[in-house]
Structures are given as C-alpha cells and as structure tokens.
Amino acid sequence: MGPMVDSHLAILAGISLSFVAVKALRWFIKKRQNIPSLPPGPMPFPLLGNVLSIDTKKPWLTYTEWRAVYGDLIFVQILDQEVVVINSQHIAQALLDNRSRIYSDRPYLATLKPYGWLVSFAFIGYNDEWRLCRRLFHQTFRPKSVVRFRQMQIRRARDMVANLVSDPQHYHSHFATFSSSVAMSTVYGYDTSTRNDPLVEIVINAMTGLAMLTPERAIMLKAFPFLLNVPDWCWGSSIKRSAQASSKHVNEMVNVPFQHAREHMADSSQSSMVGENLRRMEMQDEASKPMFETSLKKAATTAIVGSYETMTSTLMAFTLAMVLYPDVQKRAQAEIDSVIGRDRLPMFEDRASLPYIDAILRETFRWAPAVPLGVPHATSSADLYDGYFIPKGATVVCNTWGISRDEKRYPQASHFIPDRFIDVNGLLTDDDPAEYIFGLGRRICPGRYAADTSLWSAIATMLATVDISSAKDDQGKTIDFTAKFMVGVVRYLASP
C-alpha cells in the first residue's frame, strides 16, 4: 500500500507544482507583455480553482459575500473555467450593454446537446442562427406587439383567480397553469384547458429535463464524453439514459404544439407567433423554408421555456410576500378599492392610477429575483475594463441577487418594502429592478414586456378579489411554515 500512496502523492504533488508553474509562467509572460492584471478574486487552488469555496447550490450568496472583500468585479476560477462576476448594475451596463459586441456569447455547456436543449436559443452562441431566432421572437414580443395580448392576459388572470377560489390549496399549480396558458396562447394561438392540459403536460415533462443540466453533469460530460456511449449495464450509464429521456421529452415539446398550430392555422382567430410566421413562410422560396422553420421552432420553444418557471416563481414570491406582510396587502387592496371601487376588476387602463400595485411588482422582482445569477454570458474577445484584463472565452455572470440585496441602495434589503419605490409625491421612483432582473445587453430577456403585463394582470386581479394568508388548521389556527426555495437557474419557492 505504501508505495502506491507515495506514487499517488507524487502525482498529485507533480500536478500541483505544474499548475503553480503554469500560473507563474502566465503571470510572468503577462508582466513581460505588460498585460494588466485580472480583476481581484479569491486565491485559486491547483486544478480545482475556487470551487471548494463556493456555495454550489446558491453561488449568488458567495459572490455577494465576496463583494465586501474584492469589490464589484471579481475573477473566479471554477476548475478550468475563468469566470468574471459582476456585482453592480453600473458595471453590468458598462460591459454587457455598452460593450455588447464582446459580451453577448454564451459559454459552452457539455450537457446542452445530449440533453436536447440546443433547441432553446437562450443557450446558443452569438451567431446568425441566434439573430434569426431573436428577430422572429422580437416581432411578436416587442412593446407595440404585446399590447394585443392584454385582454387575453386579463382573461387568464381571472381564470386563475377562479381556480384559486375553488381549489386554494393547489395555488402553485394554478400559477403554473396561468404562466403556460398565456405563453401557449401568444406563441401557438392555443387555448389551454384550465386543468391537466395535454400540451402543458408535455411542457412540464420537458422542463424536468432542464433541471438535469446541473454544473456537475456538465463537468462530468466535458471530462468524460464517452459516458454518452457506454452500454446500459455499465457504471456511469445513467447520464446517457437521462440524456436520451430528456431529448425525447424536449423533442415532443418542440414538435407537438408546433404541429397543432400548423393544423389549426386556418381556423384560429387568435394571432400568434407561430401562426403569423407560418403564413409568412408560405410566401418564401423553397430553399429558405427549412432554416426558417427550424428557427421558428426554436423561438417558439424558447418562449415557452423562458416563461414557465420564471413567471410561476415570481407569482409564488408575490404570494409569500403577501402572507408575510399583511399590511402591504391591505394597503394595496385599499388603493384598488379607492381608485376602482368594488363593482369591477382592474384593467390595464387603471395601471397608471395604481402606483402601489406597481411598487409591489417592483419589490417582488427585487426581493426574489427569479434568475438570481441571470443566464451566463461569455466574451468573444479579450477586453480591458477599469485597468483589468478580461480574457477571451471567460464566462461572465451578472449577480442580480447581489445587486438587489445591496444594503446601500436598498436599506433592510431582506425585507419586503414596496414603499422604497414610491417618492414623497406618491409617484413611482426612477429605480426599476426590471432594468437588471431581466439581464442586460443584446441577450436581455426579450419576453420582459409580456412578463411585465402578465404579472401585473395576475397580481392586480388577485389583490382585487382574494385575501392571501397562511393556511389554517381545523381549529382555525394558522399553520406554521418555513419558506423553502428550490434552486437551479431559476430560484423558486417550493410548493407545499
């Protein structure tokens, strides 16, 4: 045993020494070439980098803590990946917005292709295919276009409240139904049934696969790509099997609703992204149709995937806030009562007269940002910012959580205080978290206008019609609960 341990130690020592030597050499070359230093950050360990110091489930917490030590721009090494973390809106704007030519790529993730997720243009590189998908998406979801969805959003919000009243226990499911029904309608012109809709089931099945895109799996597949080819009986074949299952579900999500929209194009009175573009496609020459159709499918799928968890998570956070802060709820209801009365329900025309409802929406965005680290960007060339060197191919992460919990900007940041967005005249302030919770630059969430109006209609309709409070036991006593959040790309409150 002795010599074997010795040889392992010798190998480890050798690897560590070569790592230090490579680092020292790179540092020396940079010095010689007068290349400026990387942004500050914690000292990396050989091979592992900083991975052991990061809360891998909630990395935004670690990055937020590190801000106090290293500042608003941090360099982190995660295994062989160079990661630049942005901890302030100012730097996010300076890099992701103002230098978007450099900061609009996405990092390579070894799980995307085998798990079927390259169908989402949110994950693909900054290339011509992305441009076409994004253009198709934008035509339907730009501010002027989303106005036509308003009546449908209000209708869906009222359906959701009807579900909440008849079956309050399953509020998570009603929020999910609301989110997917709005998306299915805008994208495919498809009217979902209020419960157990077959197309929504297909989306839910595919979304389970999205949760499998964990960093651990990506690292395993990057290091051992042969795991995708091992026989079923072999150790490690679970990755291959989960990838096959995920691809199958994603394929269904891409094709089944699309086919439905194609078949019902003629009889659908609703305008939708797929319907309109299929009509446009009929006028195109045969050669360009296949590429157009593939991009349209990707744009459609990404809209469904992009809305489902983010919207549901935001509605869950709003509900939690109303339970924990009953005074906020009462004040919002009083605003609705005084502006609209009790004879009718809120409409978009009332929005400007209901600033406190908008302040609640802003505070929900800030208090519980659905995507706490955004979706990572990547640099397509090296850059120099504020004297620091940002390497080509670095992953760039905007720590939305850190920005939204900055005590200097938001005193008592962990508390839900909508008043922070209301000025002395009772009007909304200039600070709108929508300017950072949807990401920045050319990859900024293109569904943000639809998200804003969907969420407003849901929140305003709920506040006008129901009281949100903790569940009670048979004796009418409040049942204690601890809010638990599930984490992944999207952070969301676990349903009971």
Ligand code: HEM
């Ligand atoms: C509260 C709701 C939502 C939040 C918090 C949210 C947040 C985000 C974030 C942070 C990104 C990454 C931006 C970046 O890379 O800088 C993103 C991308 C995206 N979102 Fe949203 N989103 C929401 C709702 C929606 C909705 C309703 C849709 C569709 C109608 C949508 C469609 C997309 C798409 C297509 C992308 C990919 C953009 C690209 O890579 O070019 N999102 N979203």
